[in-house]
Amino acid sequence: MKIAIAKEIEVGERRVALNPDTVARLVKQGLEICVESGAGEGSFFSNETYETAGAKIISDVSALWGEADILLKVGLPKEHEIHQLREGSVLISFLNPLGQPEVIEQLANRKVTAFSMELIPRTSRAQSMDALSSQAGVAGYKAVLIAAAASPKFFPMLTTAAGTIKPAKVFVMGAGVAGLQAIATARRLGAVVEAFDIRPAVKEEVQSLGAKFVEVTLEEETVAAGGYAKEISEASKQRTQEVVTEHVKNADVVITTAQVPGKKAPLLVTEEMVQQMHPGSVIVDLAAEQGGNCACTEPGKDVVRNGVTIIGPINLPSSMPVHASQMYAKNISTLLQYLVKDGELQLNFDDDIINSTCVTHAGEILNPRVKEALVQVRTAV
Numbered sequence: 001m002k003i004a005i006a007k008e009i010e011v012g013e014r015r016v017a018l019n020p021d022t023v024a025r026l027v028k029q030g031l032e033i034c035v036e037s038g039a040g041e042g043s044f045f046s047n048e049t050y051e052t053a054g055a056k057i058i059s060d061v062s063a064l065w066g067e068a069d070i071l072l073k074v075g076l077p078k079e080h081e082i083h084q085l086r087e088g089s090v091l092i093s094f095l096n097p098l099g100q101p102e103v104i105e106q107l108a109n110r111k112v113t114a115f116s117m118e119l120i121p122r123t124s125r126a127q128s129m130d131a132l133s134s135q136a137g138v139a140g141y142k143a144v145l146i147a148a149a150a151s152p153k154f155f156p157m158l159t160t161a162a163g164t165i166k167p168a169k170v171f172v173m174g175a176g177v178a179g180l181q182a183i184a185t186a187r188r189l190g191a192v193v194e195a196f197d198i199r200p201a202v203k204e205e206v207q208s209l210g211a212k213f214v215e216v217t218l219e220e221e222t223v224a225a226g227g228y229a230k231e232i233s234e235a236s237k238q239r240t241q242e243v244v245t246e247h248v249k250n251a252d253v254v255i256t257t258a259q260v261p262g263k264k265a266p267l268l269v270t271e272e273m274v275q276q277m278h279p280g281s282v283i284v285d286l287a288a289e290q291g292g293n294c295a296c297t298e299p300g301k302d303v304v305r306n307g308v309t310i311i312g313p314i315n316l317p318s319s320m321p322v323h324a325s326q327m328y329a330k331n332i333s334t335l336l337q338y339l340v341k342d343g344e345l346q347l348n349f350d351d352d353i354i355n356s357t358c359v360t361h362a363g364e365i366l367n368p369r370v371k372e373a374l375v376q377v378r379t380a381v
Contacts, residue, residue, distance in 0.1 A: 003026070008075055
């Protein structure tokens with residue numbers, strides 16, 4: 001069975017699907033690994049390191065895509081790349097199936113068996129495959145570093161000859177994987193941290209990291225399948241904003257991480273809330289690509305409103321490509337080994353991991369949520 005690693009062509013994408021260490025382990029297990037020439041350059045992995053690991057370097061892109069039994073990627077394939085995949089081949093990548101279901105339809109039409117890494121179930125059995133969580137952790141860490149660099153204040157308390165400097169106040173909105181990593185990183189840097197999430201069950205995790213949990217009592221279910229935050233009613237959103245406004249106002253740094261799969265990011269920080277913040281404050285909006293949690297966010301840009309800097313980073317994991325690739329390689333190689341037994345692809349759709357993650361097979365879209373998203377796209381047009 002031939003496993004191919006594609007070079008990412010999306011502007012700014014520096015990660016790679018497998019790093020040389022992971023390739024070496026897979027080769028020892030009898031898999032044939034082909035790597036597109038230069039695929040690892042953005043992550044500082046040379047062709048030579050892949051060859052040393054036992055991979056074959058392929059310069060002919062069409063041959064790599066067309067001859068692969070299983071093709072591994074990080075990002076969403078372009079239309080011309082999809083047409084290079086042969087019918088019956090397998091694609092494993094981040095596919096944004098709920099956000100861009102039309103791409104999933106193209107894969108189905110090509111009769112490609114596609115696995116979307118976003119849809120790995122959040123269960124203990126699938127934890128080592130959970131790429132969404134591993135990359136969110138990278139984003140949460142880097143968000144705090146960006147905020148610290150942009151802030152005109154120290155993060156830790158300092159006792160100096162010039163007097164004592166108070167620690168920065170950091171408010172993290174959303175206590176998923178990215179939020180928890182942001183909390184932990186801000187605490188390591190010495191900041192005083194508060195955190196908010198609509199899911200009361202995360203309170204203990206927040207407190208275990210040394211942060212204060214800001215509670216809002218809502219009279220509706222706030223947790224969706226898989227443990228993700230659920231989109232809430234307008235009344236609950238209003239109640240939430242009333243509670244968090246004071247915490248945003250007093251923060252030196254606000255980091256927002258709230259996202260709902262396949263939907264526009266919930267608005268957490270209004271323009272009025274930004275106006276109440278102290279000049280010099282910083283907001284880092286990790287939901288920028290989904291419309292932003294802050295009303296002033298512009299994806300990929302740093303903007304200033306009333307002296308407050310709002311940063312809307314895009315694809316933060318790619319800014320730390322060595323370790324982001326290392327973690328993703330672990331996730332994707334674990335899934336690969338789960339799917340391939342004795343050199344053959346084994347698809348048991350009664351298995352929750354395979355059933356959840358496989359979005360297309362034999363010319364059909366399998367995931368009902370993706371089908372629904374596709375209908376909504378067509379209706380909107």
